[in-house]
Amino acid sequence: MVVFSVGAASGFASIAATNVQHGYYRNARDLKHQLEDKLGLGEYAIATTKSQGGIRNRIAKVQSIQKFMLGALIVANLTGLGVSIARAVRPSKAPKVEMAVRVVGEHATHAVPIVVSRNGRIAASTTTQPGTLATVEVRPDKYTVSVLVGAKVCAIQETITASPLQSVVVPCGPPSPAQTKSSSRKHKQTGP
Numbered sequence: 001m002v003v004f005s006v007g008a009a010s011g012f013a014s015i016a017a018t019n020v021q022h023g024y025y026r027n028a029r030d031l032k033h034q035l036e037d038k039l040g041l042g043e044y045a046i047a048t049t050k051s052q053g054g055i056r057n058r059i060a061k062v063q064s065i066q067k068f069m070l071g072a073l074i075v076a077n078l079t080g081l082g083v084s085i086a087r088a089v090r091p092s093k094a095p096k097v098e099m100a101v102r103v104v105g106e107h108a109t110h111a112v113p114i115v116v117s118r119n120g121r122i123a124a125s126t127t128t129q130p131g132t133l134a135t136v137e138v139r140p141d142k143y144t145v146s147v148l149v150g151a152k153v154c155a156i157q158e159t160i161t162a163s164p165l166q167s168v169v170v171p172c173g174p175p176s177p178a179q180t181k182s183s184s185r186k187h188k189q190t191g192p
Contacts, residue, residue: 001084101116103170111128
């Protein structure tokens with residue numbers, strides 16, 4: 001931010017210096033005209049610009065070109081200053097923290113998928129082998145941690161804080177008798 005502030009201030013100071021310098025030029029030009037008139041130089045007088053009787057055309061005044069360039073630099077510096085201030089005051093997202101997930105209770109014989117979601121949207125997912133931990137990175141917030149063990153889905157709500165490593169235990173016990181009957185009915189209906 002300091003660089004942009006100094007750049008913009010330098011641009012404004014340069015425009016002011018250009019105006020003072022042009023005032024000195026006008027004074028010298030006017031004195032030159034007076035001396036040429038007193039000496040009676042007429043057509044032998046020094047004519048550097050078209051307005052003074054010179055023969056060469058110019059695209060724009062030097063002062064106008066300088067002010068345009070300095071104005072462009074001022075705009076660029078003020079834009080950079082605005083963007084840097086906007087980024088400085090914008091709240092940044094909390095850094096991600098690592099969450100170790102462990103499934104306890106019913107153990108599967110193959111990989112266990114783990115899904116971490118927030119407001120119905122998946123924030124992270126992974127798989128773990130039975131009896132091992134799985135880690136995922138999430139931002140601090142409230143999550144639903146779901147696991148699939150066999151045909152059973154187990155889920156818990158967990159609030160993750162900014163602590164560097166947090167452990168989440170998902171209990172997934174044996175299915176209830178009602179779930180077993182429902183599961184066997186589904187198998188009977190879908191079987192040959």
